[in-house]
Each structure stands twice: as structure tokens, then as C-alpha cells.
Amino acid sequence: MSLVPCHVRYCSQPETxxxxxxxxxxxxxxxxxxxxALAVWDSLKERIGQGIYMGQGLLLPHAxxxxxxxxxxxxxxxxHGFSGIKTRGDELGQFLCVLLSPAESATAHTIAIxxxxxxxxxxxxxxxxxxxxxxxxxxxxx
Numbered sequence: 001m002s003l004v005p006c007h008v009r010y011c012s013q014p015e016t017x018x019x020x021x022x023x024x025x026x027x028x029x030x031x032x033x034x035x036x037a038l039a040v041w042d043s044l045k046e047r048i049g050q051g052i053y054m055g056q057g058l059l060l061p062h063a064x065x066x067x068x069x070x071x072x073x074x075x076x077x078x079x080h081g082f083s084g085i086k087t088r089g090d091e092l093g094q095f096l097c098v099l100l101s102p103a104e105s106a107t108a109h110t111i112a113i114x115x116x117x118x119x120x121x122x123x124x125x126x127x128x129x130x131x132x133x134x135x136x137x138x139x140x141x142x
Contacts, residue, residue: 003071003073003111003112003115003116003142004073004139004142005073005074005075005097005139005142006027006028006031006072006073006074007024007027007028007031007074007075008074008075008076008077008135008138008139008142009023009024009027009074009075009076009077009135009138010076010077010078010132010133010134010135010137010138011076011077011078011079011080012079012133013080014078014080014081014083015076015078015080015082015083016082016083016084017059017082017083017084017085017093017096018084020076020078020082020096021044021048021061021096021098023076024074024075024076024096024098025041025044025074025098027074028072028074028098028100031072033068033069033072034067035065035067035068035100040063040065040100043063043064043065044061044062044063044098047061047062047063048061052085053085053086053087053088053091053093054117055088055091056095056117056120056121056126057091057092057093057094057095057120057126058093058095058096058097058116058117058120059082059085059087059093059095059096059097060097060099060113060116061096061098061099062097062098062099062100062101062109062113063099063100063101064100064101064102064103064109065100065101065102065103066102066103066104067102067103067104068100068101068102068103069102070102070108071099071100071101071102071108071109071111071112072099072100072101073097073098073099073100073112073116074096074097074098075095075096075097075116075138075142076095076096076097077094077095077096077129077130077132077138078094078095078096079094079130080094081093081094082094082096094130095120095129097116099112099113099116119141119142125141128141129141
């Protein structure tokens with residue numbers, strides 16, 4: 001069973017990575033869990049600098065946070081691809097998963113990432129996600 005995102009976004013038009021990241025992170029900040037938003041933002045920026053392209057079109061900025069009770073995920077889809085981000089081999093990044101996980105549980109972090117990867121490795125799921133026309137339709141895939 002995969003983690004259900006607390007926020008999903010479907011981009012029917014081309015979107016910049018920076019804008020999509022900002023909207024996704026803002027949704028996580030306002031998801032009802034207390035954490036130091038600036039410190040976590042700095043951690044995400046550091047992680048982005050290390051590389052976040054995971055293959056299969058997935059951009060996965062993530063951070064581990066002390067005291068977070070459970071993983072939080074925001075998931076965005078942009079069939080046209082997110083611009084302004086370098087990927088391996090200039091592959092098209094069409095999926096953005098911003099993941100915040102409890103620092104105290106490597107297992108929760110790994111399970112959340114594995115759930116996203118499982119979905120993206122399923123050609124039928126991926127096709128449905130790219131063909132979604134609304135956030136409700138996208139969220140239902142989880």
C-alpha cells in the first residue's frame with residue numbers, strides 16, 4: 001500500500017520546477033503538522049543540489065525531519081515536463097514528489113519512496129497519472 005499524498009496537483013500546461021516545488025512545499029507546510037519550515041526548506045535545497053532525478057520521470061526532493069509523526073507527501077504531474085531542472089540524459093521529469101519523513105524512522109522513509117517507485121514502474125498507473133484531468137482523478141490513483 002502506498003502513501004496517499006496530502007496534496008496532489010495536475011499541471012495541464014508546462015510548469016517550471018521552481019514554481020511546482022514552491023506550491024508543493026507550501027501545501028506540506030500547511031498540512032497541519034508542526035516543523036521548522038525554513039530549516040526543512042534549507043534541507044530540501046541542499047538535497048536538490050545533490051541530485052533528485054530518480055528515473056522514470058520522477059523528481060524526488062526529500063528531507064528527514066525530527067519529530068514528524070508520519071511521512072508527508074505532495075505529488076504533482078506535468079505531462080509536458082517540469083522545466084528548469086537538470087535530469088540525467090535530459091530525460092523529461094513529469095512527476096514531482098516532495099517527501100518529508102520522520103528522521104527517527106528510516107523504514108517509514110524507505111517505504112514511502114518504495115510506494116512511489118512501485119507506482120511509476122507500473123506502466124498502466126503511469127499512463128493513468130499522465131492522462132488525469134483533475135486533482136481528484138490523480139489522488140484516486142493512490
